[in-house]
Amino acid sequence: MKTTTHSIDHELERAVLMSLVTPQQKREQSYSAEYSLAELVSLAETAGVEVLTTLSQNKEKIDSKWFVGKGKAAELKELIDEYGANTAIFDQELSGAQVRNLEEFLDVKIIDRTQLILDIFAQRAKTREGIIQVELAQLSYLLPRLSGQGKNLSRLGGGIGTRGPGESKLETDRRHIRDRIDELKQQLFEFVKHRNLHRERRKKTGVFQVAIVGYTNAGKSTLLRQMTDADVYVENQLFATLDPTSRMLKLPGGKEIVLTDTVGFIQNLPHDLVAAFRATLEEVCEADLILHVVDSSADMMETQMHVVKQVLTELNAHGKDQITLFNKIDQCTPEQMQMLSTEGDFLRMSAYNEIDLALVCELIEARLMGDSKKFRIPVEKGDMISLMYRIGEVLENEVEGNDMVFQVRIDKQEYEKISHLLTSYATDQSLDKGENELYV
Ligand SMILES: Nc1nc2c(ncn2[C@@H]2O[C@H](COP(=O)(O)OP(=O)(O)OP(=O)(O)O)[C@@H](O)[C@H]2O)c(=O)[nH]1
Ligand SMILES: [Mg+2]
Structure with missing residues (x-):
């Protein structure tokens, strides 16, 4: 079964955007409400929506029924009528009940920030994995809101062959969605397995x-x-x-x-x-x-x-x-x-x-x-000289008297692994020449 959520009709959406600011949000968020609303405008435009105007409200706390205050909802309704909008987009996540109440009161389609982002992702998803991930996110968002979807329930499919005896439409929809979520998770799991294998192989190299x-x-x-x-x-x-x-x-x-x-x-x-x-x-x-x-x-x-x-x-x-x-x-x-x-x-x-x-x-x-380090190795220590080529990238090497001097780029972990070999031959002379220069 393929299930879709509230999708945005890109040709026709004409929207008023609404943001609510509470003291709690001000405390918890590092960005201002104005910035958030400006970004919501970009998001809406990215989704292909025509943005007509914006509205915001400072309020002590979120209204559980209307999200915004009742008076503000009335103001929003006036704006919607004035601009001939057919959609209201909210900058925060709404509960199912709030969507239903607002939809009834304002008589326009209600979309929240999360749905808007999910919709953009749905438009962008091209690969099989991307499409599955977006559908999974949409259904996970939808499931707890089902009871509030009211008249939108019909969008969820169902119909002949989907109903069990005595089962309500809502339950059938919930069951379908849960089944679909399980199915998508299983499909994603296969991608993850494949990706992990691929990554392990790359790591080994x-x-x-x-x-x-x-x-x-x-x-x-x-x-x-x-x-x-x-x-x-x-x-x-x-x-x-x-x-x-x-x-x-x-x-x-x-x-x-x-x-x-x-x-x-x-x-x-x-x-x-x-x-x-x-x-x-x-x-x-x-x-x-x-x-x-x-x-x-x-x-x-x-x-x-x-x-x-x-x-x-x-x-x-x-x-x-x-x-x-x-x-x-x-x-x-x-x-x-x-x-x-x-x-x-x-x-x-x-x-x-x-x-x-x-x-x-x-x-x-x-x-x-890592950094490059200098190693001074007596020429007779052939095993140490060959080690230089295994631990990192030899940038330079030259002979100085009885020693070979290597400049090697080496990462921290490799350096730590060989550090026990390093200081045993160190002399005052090596320290004089800078701390990276070590005798092996
Ligand atoms: N002037 C200027 N523009 C840049 C520079 N780097 C990127 N851009 C522009 O910034 C825009 C976004 O670039 P992208 O590379 O698509 O950005 P992204 O981070 O991949 O964006 P998403 O995939 O949407 O998350 C494009 O119009 C780029 O041409 C830069 O150094 N200078
Ligand atoms: Mg990009």
């Missing part, structure tokens, strides 16, 4: 995995495309990318890595969506290094960075090695440039600047391959 993450529209796909000539979709719109794309990239030292572009994040990313996309996002969890691409020219740049950190935490990937790429500096104001953080590894760049792209490669290489 010792190829490093680097994941590109960031807020939607930050320039992730542009970066992948510019660095690898990958034919990925780049567009100035929200959620241009849904399915992860991986490409091999050769670093300056010759080492090959796999670079993966992922779905963009957004504030209040629906929980069902994160859950459904967990398998795809595992690429991020399994990566050796994360490149966090930031749109430095975005008004809410810091908020966007914060949201990305939150999602990474939700995915349990926040402790991973990271490089922050402050992208789009070509369109930054001097004030915006000053705002950029200088914490940790970072680069100010433009994905369209060749020199910056080379710097990104160098940064990745330095992070993955």
Whole structure:
């Protein structure tokens, strides 16, 4: 059975957008209601909706029946009539009962932020896995709201052959949806198995995995495309990318890595969506290094960075090695440039600047391959000399008297593994020559 939820009719939607601000939200959220509403406008436009006007309300707490206050609902109704709207879109998630009450009172289609995002994802999903993930997220969203769907229930299918004796329509719909969710989860599981196998194989070959993450529209796909000539979709719109794309990239030292572009994040990313996309996002969890691409020219740049950190935490990937790429500096104001953080590894760049792209490669290489260290080895120690070629990348080697001196790029783990071999021959002379120079 194929079940669809409330889908947006892209030709006809003419909407008034509504946001509610409570003191609790102000405390818990790092972004302002204005920003959130402005983003809702972009989301609605991305979904193909014509946005007529917006309305917001400050209220002590959410109204369980109407979501907004009764008076505000009446004001909304006036606006809807005035503009001839056929849809109201709410910036927060609504309960089933609130949808039903608002739908009855306003007599227009009611959509909430989560549904809007799910709808955009549904439009974008191209691969089999993407389509399954979106349907799973939609049904998980719908299931607890079924009782509130009122007249919309008819959209869920059912009919002859679907009803059990004495069973209500609602129960049949619930059962269908649960069955379908199980079926989708099983199908996703097969994809995950396949992906895990693939990843294990890549791990065995010792190829490093680097994941590109960031807020939607930050320039992730542009970066992948510019660095690898990958034919990925780049567009100035929200959620241009849904399915992860991986490409091999050769670093300056010759080492090959796999670079993966992922779905963009957004504030209040629906929980069902994160859950459904967990398998795809595992690429991020399994990566050796994360490149966090930031749109430095975005008004809410810091908020966007914060949201990305939150999602990474939700995915349990926040402790991973990271490089922050402050992208789009070509369109930054001097004030915006000053705002950029200088914490940790970072680069100010433009994905369209060749020199910056080379710097990104160098940064990745330095992070993955570690620092270069100097080793001084007496020429008769042939086994140690051959070890130099196994532990990392030999950048230089020359003979000095009775020693061979190697400059080797080596990562931390490898260095720790061989550290017990290193200091036994160290002399005062080696320490004089700098702390990286060690006798073996
Ligand atoms: N000026 C400027 N524009 C950029 C830069 N990098 C990316 N863009 C533009 O930013 C827009 C979004 O780029 P994408 O690469 O699609 O962004 P994304 O992060 O993959 O976005 P989603 O897939 O939607 O999450 C496009 O119009 C790009 O051309 C940059 O360094 N400078
Ligand atoms: Mg993209």
